[in-house]
Amino acid sequence: xxxxxxxxxxxxxxxxxxWDLDASRCGADVxxxxxxxxxxxxxxxxxxxxxYTTVMTVLDRLVRKDLVVRQRDGRAFRYxxxxxxxxxxxxxxxxxxxxxxxDREQALVSFVGEASAEDLAALRRALDDLR
Numbered sequence: 001x002x003x004x005x006x007x008x009x010x011x012x013x014x015x016x017x018x019w020d021l022d023a024s025r026c027g028a029d030v031x032x033x034x035x036x037x038x039x040x041x042x043x044x045x046x047x048x049x050x051x052y053t054t055v056m057t058v059l060d061r062l063v064r065k066d067l068v069v070r071q072r073d074g075r076a077f078r079y080x081x082x083x084x085x086x087x088x089x090x091x092x093x094x095x096x097x098x099x100x101x102x103d104r105e106q107a108l109v110s111f112v113g114e115a116s117a118e119d120l121a122a123l124r125r126a127l128d129d130l131r
Contacts, residue, residue, distance in 0.1 A: 007067070010050075014058045015067060015088075017044040018081045035071060035080030 007015070021036040021044060036044075042055040059079050062068035067088075070077045083091065100107045115123070 007065075010054075010058055011062055011065075011067075013045060013048065014041060014055060015062060015081060017041050018068065018079060019085055020044065022080065035069070035078035037073070037076055037078055041079065 018036055018041060021040055022034075038052065038056045038059055041059065042050065042052045045055060059068060059070075063070045063079070067082055068079050069082050070079055072078075081088075097104055097107060112120070112123070
């Protein structure tokens, strides 16, 4: 199992905070390369009653798992998600399919069978775009 599929709830919350901070700066779900400080991430998670050091520990873990990139900014660091939400989701879906060991087609059929009308329409558009 990859680090991405073993992400804990707090790690997910910190990554979501980074995506939200990035989106608020550039108006889209695209990492802008500037990132956020640990303090900004901590402030974004204000309702969770977390210590600043806890947030920094989680950010460090996410860097080690290669989910977040860290860049020095003076005496501190800035953190940015390595992938967009969409790219991370796609990566997780690929990992899940790779783990099916021969039942890949059945897994895809089952997934599509449970998809909403909106998801099916999006899949059709994506397939049409690939042609």
